[in-house]
Amino acid sequence: MRILGIETSCDETAVALVEDGRLVAERLATQIDVHALFGGVVPEIASREHLRVLPRLFDELMADTGLAPADIDRVAVARGPGLLGSLLVGLSFAKGLSLATGAPLIGVNHLMAHLLAPGLEGELRFPALGLLVSGGHTHIYLMRSATDVELMGRTLDDAAGEAFDKVAKLLNIVYPGGRFIDMLASEGEPDTALFPRPYVDNDNLDFSFSGLKTAVANHVAAHPGLVLDEMAGGQGLAGVSGARRQELARVCASFNWSVAQTLKIKVERALKRTDGVRSLIVAGGVAANSAVRRTMAEVAGAAGVELTLPGLSLCTDNAAMIAYAGWLLARAGYGHDLGLEAVPRGRAIPEDWSVCGDKRAGEC
Ligand code: KG4
Ligand code: ZN
Numbered sequence: 001m002r003i004l005g006i007e008t009s010c011d012e013t014a015v016a017l018v019e020d021g022r023l024v025a026e027r028l029a030t031q032i033d034v035h036a037l038f039g040g041v042v043p044e045i046a047s048r049e050h051l052r053v054l055p056r057l058f059d060e061l062m063a064d065t066g067l068a069p070a071d072i073d074r075v076a077v078a079r080g081p082g083l084l085g086s087l088l089v090g091l092s093f094a095k096g097l098s099l100a101t102g103a104p105l106i107g108v109n110h111l112m113a114h115l116l117a118p119g120l121e122g123e124l125r126f127p128a129l130g131l132l133v134s135g136g137h138t139h140i141y142l143m144r145s146a147t148d149v150e151l152m153g154r155t156l157d158d159a160a161g162e163a164f165d166k167v168a169k170l171l172n173i174v175y176p177g178g179r180f181i182d183m184l185a186s187e188g189e190p191d192t193a194l195f196p197r198p199y200v201d202n203d204n205l206d207f208s209f210s211g212l213k214t215a216v217a218n219h220v221a222a223h224p225g226l227v228l229d230e231m232a233g234g235q236g237l238a239g240v241s242g243a244r245r246q247e248l249a250r251v252c253a254s255f256n257w258s259v260a261q262t263l264k265i266k267v268e269r270a271l272k273r274t275d276g277v278r279s280l281i282v283a284g285g286v287a288a289n290s291a292v293r294r295t296m297a298e299v300a301g302a303a304g305v306e307l308t309l310p311g312l313s314l315c316t317d318n319a320a321m322i323a324y325a326g327w328l329l330a331r332a333g334y335g336h337d338l339g340l341e342a343v344p345r346g347r348a349i350p351e352d353w354s355v356c357g358d359k360r361a362g363e364c
């Protein structure tokens with residue numbers, strides 16, 4: 001089964017083709033540079049960029065693979081959570097394609113797609129504990145299978161990625177600054193007494209990163225020399241040197257440590273509360289973080305479960321994960337009709353699929 005994936009939930013526009021569970025080709029255009037000027041994603045600009053870029057990416061994907069739209073068996077699209085205007089661009093494109101070609105539509109939960117993405121690189125072992133750490137979410141799930149998933153814990157305020165990006169902003173590092181914090185952290189040693197591990201003195205599985213962000217803000221206010229004179233990221237950071245760079249590296253390493261240890265405490269707690277878990281899946285943009293990857297390897301090793309971490313390009317938003325999750329759903333016989341709705345951030349994604357309830361039901 002050949003399945004097209006479409007991703008437009010935030011600031012990446014992407015299309016990918018998965019055939020029988022394997023990635024065939026993908027095209028991705030990031031809007032990071034457009035939004036960096038504003039220090040965060042501007043929803044209206046994001047929607048317009050998706051609209052401008054998506055048809056071209058689709059044409060390029062068809063040209064890359066030598067396929068025609070009629071060769072697509074299913075159209076999978078990220079239906080949320082995300083920015084509503086952005087999601088609607090992807091959904092409208094997917095519905096048009098479905099209508100034109102007759103290929104049934106499948107709405108994919110963007111969060112589940114993140115967690116299932118490592119299935120493109122190796123076997124997923126269920127039941128699994130899923131830690132989703134992205135720009136918008138920090139969730140712990142019990143995943144009994146690819147389609148039977150229960151939320152165990154969630155962030156009460158900032159998501160882990162949001163905390164990274166806000167700390168970067170405090171230091172005058174460009175948006176999204178998580179990877180630059182991580183890069184600087186790799187040059188320093190953490191001071192484990194510098195920042196707290198927030199919201200761990202309780203017995204729940206929820207997160208709250210706002211206190212950690214405030215602790216960093218207070219530290220930066222007391223040490224204004226840490227703030228870059230000009231906003232920088234990537235190449236621009238090369239100009240930061242000497243004692244200031246060393247101190248920045250120490251602060252970033254300490255922040256990395258606090259986030260990774262907080263995730264560790266809650267994941268270990270979750271593992272103790274579940275029976276028979278075979279793997280720990282860590283996914284989302286912050287799963288690219290070196291301290292998070294290292295720490296989760298320790299957690300999985302100590303608990304005797306397999307660690308499943310996607311490669312770096314599968315951590316951040318992409319369409320391969322949408323196509324793959326769509327393939328898993330299609331294989332299980334699930335699909336949507338053209339009434340499929342986009343779900344904005346903050347609302348639960350309904351499991352409103354129909355089982356082979358489409359016009360090609362015989363092929364499900
Ligand atoms: O999953 P994702 O691409 O988008 C959402 O669905 O939110 O995650 C983006 C987030 C951003 O907050 C970004 O700063 C963060 O992932 N991120 C990182 C790293 N790479 C990306 N945070 C910490 N360390 C990294 N290496
Ligand atoms: Zn995402």
